[in-house]
Amino acid sequence: MKGIPINIKNTYAVGKDDPFRVRTKVSMMINIAIIGFGVVGSATYELTVRNAELIGKRVGDAVKVKRILDIRDFDDHPASGLMTKKLDDIVNDKDISIVVESIGGLKPAFEFTKAVLMSGKSAITSNKELVAVHGQELEEIARQNNVSYLYEASVGGGIPIIRPLKQCLAANEFTEIIGILNGTTNYILTKMRMEGVAFADALKDAQEKGYAELNPSADVEGYDTYRKLSILSWTAFGKFIDAEKIDRKGIGDITAEDIAKAKGDGRVIKLVGRAKLVDGEVRCTIAPEAITVGDPLAIADGVYNAIIVRGNFIGDAMFYGPGAGGEATASAVMSDVIEIARNMVASRKSV
Amino acid sequence: MKGIPINIKNTYAVGKDDPFRVRTKVSMMINIAIIGFGVVGSATYELTVRNAELIGKRVGDAVKVKRILDIRDFDDHPASGLMTKKLDDIVNDKDISIVVESIGGLKPAFEFTKAVLMSGKSAITSNKELVAVHGQELEEIARQNNVSYLYEASVGGGIPIIRPLKQCLAANEFTEIIGILNGTTNYILTKMRMEGVAFADALKDAQEKGYAELNPSADVEGYDTYRKLSILSWTAFGKFIDAEKIDRKGIGDITAEDIAKAKGDGRVIKLVGRAKLVDGEVRCTIAPEAITVGDPLAIADGVYNAIIVRGNFIGDAMFYGPGAGGEATASAVMSDVIEIARNMVASRKSV
Numbered sequence: 001m002k003g004i005p006i007n008i009k010n011t012y013a014v015g016k017d018d019p020f021r022v023r024t025k026v027s028m029m030i031n032i033a034i035i036g037f038g039v040v041g042s043a044t045y046e047l048t049v050r051n052a053e054l055i056g057k058r059v060g061d062a063v064k065v066k067r068i069l070d071i072r073d074f075d076d077h078p079a080s081g082l083m084t085k086k087l088d089d090i091v092n093d094k095d096i097s098i099v100v101e102s103i104g105g106l107k108p109a110f111e112f113t114k115a116v117l118m119s120g121k122s123a124i125t126s127n128k129e130l131v132a133v134h135g136q137e138l139e140e141i142a143r144q145n146n147v148s149y150l151y152e153a154s155v156g157g158g159i160p161i162i163r164p165l166k167q168c169l170a171a172n173e174f175t176e177i178i179g180i181l182n183g184t185t186n187y188i189l190t191k192m193r194m195e196g197v198a199f200a201d202a203l204k205d206a207q208e209k210g211y212a213e214l215n216p217s218a219d220v221e222g223y224d225t226y227r228k229l230s231i232l233s234w235t236a237f238g239k240f241i242d243a244e245k246i247d248r249k250g251i252g253d254i255t256a257e258d259i260a261k262a263k264g265d266g267r268v269i270k271l272v273g274r275a276k277l278v279d280g281e282v283r284c285t286i287a288p289e290a291i292t293v294g295d296p297l298a299i300a301d302g303v304y305n306a307i308i309v310r311g312n313f314i315g316d317a318m319f320y321g322p323g324a325g326g327e328a329t330a331s332a333v334m335s336d337v338i339e340i341a342r343n344m345v346a347s348r349k350s351v
Numbered sequence: 352m353k354g355i356p357i358n359i360k361n362t363y364a365v366g367k368d369d370p371f372r373v374r375t376k377v378s379m380m381i382n383i384a385i386i387g388f389g390v391v392g393s394a395t396y397e398l399t400v401r402n403a404e405l406i407g408k409r410v411g412d413a414v415k416v417k418r419i420l421d422i423r424d425f426d427d428h429p430a431s432g433l434m435t436k437k438l439d440d441i442v443n444d445k446d447i448s449i450v451v452e453s454i455g456g457l458k459p460a461f462e463f464t465k466a467v468l469m470s471g472k473s474a475i476t477s478n479k480e481l482v483a484v485h486g487q488e489l490e491e492i493a494r495q496n497n498v499s500y501l502y503e504a505s506v507g508g509g510i511p512i513i514r515p516l517k518q519c520l521a522a523n524e525f526t527e528i529i530g531i532l533n534g535t536t537n538y539i540l541t542k543m544r545m546e547g548v549a550f551a552d553a554l555k556d557a558q559e560k561g562y563a564e565l566n567p568s569a570d571v572e573g574y575d576t577y578r579k580l581s582i583l584s585w586t587a588f589g590k591f592i593d594a595e596k597i598d599r600k601g602i603g604d605i606t607a608e609d610i611a612k613a614k615g616d617g618r619v620i621k622l623v624g625r626a627k628l629v630d631g632e633v634r635c636t637i638a639p640e641a642i643t644v645g646d647p648l649a650i651a652d653g654v655y656n657a658i659i660v661r662g663n664f665i666g667d668a669m670f671y672g673p674g675a676g677g678e679a680t681a682s683a684v685m686s687d688v689i690e691i692a693r694n695m696v697a698s699r700k701s702v
Contacts, residue, residue: 043664047522047664051522051523051663054524055521055522058521158664158665158666158668159668160511160515160519160520160668163514163515163518163519164511164514164515167514167518167686167689167690168503168511168514168515168686169682169686170406170409170685170686170689171398171402171406171681171682171685171686171688171689172402172682173405293644293645294644294645294649294650295650296650296671298645298650299645299647299649311682312401312402313394313398313402313509313679313681313685314509314672314673314678314679315509315673315676315678315679316672316673317509317511317670317672318669318670318671319668319669319671320647320668320669320670320671321665321667321668321669322665322666322668325666327664327665327666328664328665328666330522330664331520331522331523331662331664331665332519334521334522334664335519335520335521337522338518338522339518346694
């Protein structure tokens with residue numbers, strides 16, 4: 001388990017009925033590392049263990065966590081044998097080809113990610129702040145090193161949205177993206193609506209449950225929505241959004257009366273982010289909106305997110321699901337791991 | 352235009368800001384053919400023309416329709432120079448690597464698709480009947496010929512759903528799929544609800560508008576929903592659904608009174624298909640359900656579809672959008688073309 005790659009030969013009996021069936025036999029292994037063993041990092045490890053067999057089938061090779069970096073100790077954890085406190089144990093390990101960064105924040109995530117990419121390993125992140133601030137530079141470094149920098153989990157938690165923009169809807173000219181992208185504000189607004197409580201009480205509850213931070217301004221004032229919208233704008237339009245140029249309003253002024261009045265009108269109040277391409281420029285607004293019940297975006301309650309993508313052939317498509325939570329976010333992280341792992345398997349075959 | 356591949360060198364000025372930017376210069380071309388120039392086929396041609404520049408950027412090479420097969424004449428159409436009535440003009444053309452089949456039905460689509468795959472070309476289809484009946488065999492033939500058989504457009508019109516199951520959510524063990532998959536019945540039920548008309552009148556209107564066939568039983572009795580659900584079951588669970596084993600009920604008995612009563616209860620009636628994996632077997636029910644307004648599936652009105660995917664890490668994710676229409680379906684067809692075209696570009700580079 002510690003540094004010795006285990007050879008797996010023909011492990012997977014793949015049935016004729018399996019659409020993920022691979023053409024050739026399995027004879028290697030894809031080793032990944034996780035940096036940051038918090039909610040997302042530990043759920044990602046858990047996913048690789050619980051769904052190991054099906055991921056092996058679908059990739060065409062076993063995908064295994066070889067190292068986990070965290071400054072904390074996890075002596076009693078089943079993965080304690082994989083833990084390290086030194087980044088060198090990951091970047092210098094030639095058997096590791098994919099590194100998941102789930103530290104969050106800019107420091108030390110930015111330096112760590114650069115080191116990972118420059119060591120010739122692909123990096124995958126759930127870190128919206130890092131992608132929003134340094135995504136372009138990190139993609140460029142990845143390109144120079146012939147590896148990938150993928151960030152499906154940085155927006156919308158488990159909801160597939162980056163890959164749909166880059167692949168599923170890639171034939172479209174994108175014109176607008178509209179989304180409920182912040183679980184914290186949505187939890188607060190949903191609680192105010194369902195229980196008739198004031199903003200301050202709903203915020204306090206969210207803080208007690210760990211959904212909101214002690215200083216909740218990044219969520220409440222719409223900065224988190226801005227970051228995610230900027231990542232979507234980059235992916236769809238090729239342009240990040242300038243923070244100076246957005247028209248932004250948070251939910252701090254929303255009263256129980258506002259919510260009750262909207263409810264009486266058959267509406268729900270949500271913090272909505274909009275990014276629209278107008279004459280080659282991205283126009284961005286973030287503000288609470290009263291949405292009619294029955295309209296697609298209105299279904300996103302609590303920590304669920306919903307994202308509408310508008311394209312010149314698809315029209316409107318919407319992606320909806322859990323916008324937060326370790327397990328859902330790990331699903332998105334692993335979709336990136338699987339994409340890179342499949343490309344590795346394919347390139348082996350073409351050698 | 353007729354059989355002579357045009358060489359495009361470095362045509363695309365790809366900006367630094369474009370996330371789809373490719374690493375190497377463009378120097379070839381990817382030629383496709385379309386079989387069946389109806390609603391979907393002609394919209395696919397239109398898409399390749401209107402979005403040619405962005406598709407070229409995102410693929411890393413120009414993608415162009417070289418041949419169109421149809422038994423009808425299209426003398427006044429801008430693409431008339433590409434038309435042929437002979438399949439041989441496509442299967443024997445070594446410059447064509449991808450063929451879109453949008454004939455519909457089993458005959459001659461099945462034989463044509465086999466011929467395409469056996470000639471070493473990838474095939475892409477919007478034909479749900481063909482995939483539901485012969486999908487497994489055609490995938491096998493594709494595999495033997497080292498090409499692809501892709502069918503994103505066969506379910507949910509423009510909505511990305513096959514690729515999300517195979518890629519975006521590939522880390523999950525799927526447990527259930529629930530969907531509103533038939534635009535015709537949904538149009539009828541929506542019209543009954545909004546205008547208070549009887550089933551027969553709503554059906555007649557759908558027939559006049561071309562949304563329902565003269566013999567509407569495939570839609571109204573739930574067979575179309577069954578086919579699409581069976582394709583989703585194959586993709587998610589690796590098993591098609593046995594038509595004998597489904598619990599199926601159409602919408603023919605739904606009265607204006609049923610709709611009005613549901614409306615009074617804050618509900619909408621929809622034809623819902625459910626496929627659930629229980630002890631390794633797929634249990635399938637198709638029946639009208641009264642769904643509470645505010646529940647995710649309730650948003651799908653008219654020809655819109657909505658599909659919920661349940662997985663062991665993602666929880667529930669929903670995909671929503673236009674379930675029919677030429678342009679939306681062409682978006683899905685072209686997502687498959689782009690996937691294969693990108694793989695072709697990548698494999699050229701690794702040579």
